[in-house]
Amino acid sequence: MKVILFFKRPDGSSPVEEFIDGLTDKQAQKVVWVLGLIEDMDIIPSQYWKKLTNTDEIWEARIQFGGNIFRILGFEHGGSFVVLTNGFAKKTQKTPRNEIALAEQRRSKYLKENL
Numbered sequence: 001m002k003v004i005l006f007f008k009r010p011d012g013s014s015p016v017e018e019f020i021d022g023l024t025d026k027q028a029q030k031v032v033w034v035l036g037l038i039e040d041m042d043i044i045p046s047q048y049w050k051k052l053t054n055t056d057e058i059w060e061a062r063i064q065f066g067g068n069i070f071r072i073l074g075f076e077h078g079g080s081f082v083v084l085t086n087g088f089a090k091k092t093q094k095t096p097r098n099e100i101a102l103a104e105q106r107r108s109k110y111l112k113e114n115l
Helices: 015-021 027-038 097-113
Strands: 001-008 049-051 060-066 068-077 079-089
Touching: 001 015, 001 027, 015 027, 015 068, 015 079, 027 060, 027 068, 027 079, 068 097, 079 097
Parallel strands: 001 079
Antiparallel strands: 049 060, 060 068, 068 079
């Protein structure tokens, strides 16, 4: 079992919470359902949680709702925590490099402040 945390900016706001708040109710429910799987399952199917190759330990929560594909990036910390850093609607086959870079930057900042 894992605990999901949201990366917070210095002002206390959360990019992931803002992303989820911008979704429709049904889309947000699907996101929460997938995050529940990540929290509760010991072995999470890669359909929902997958490590991105060629990254600095960045993982993606994978959510599909109808014709929409959403991703929430984050990282695992200490074996029992998942810290989610940013979310976006996926429009291309590859995860955008700028989203990965943002997740890596936030991971580095989080680890410096929480070790």
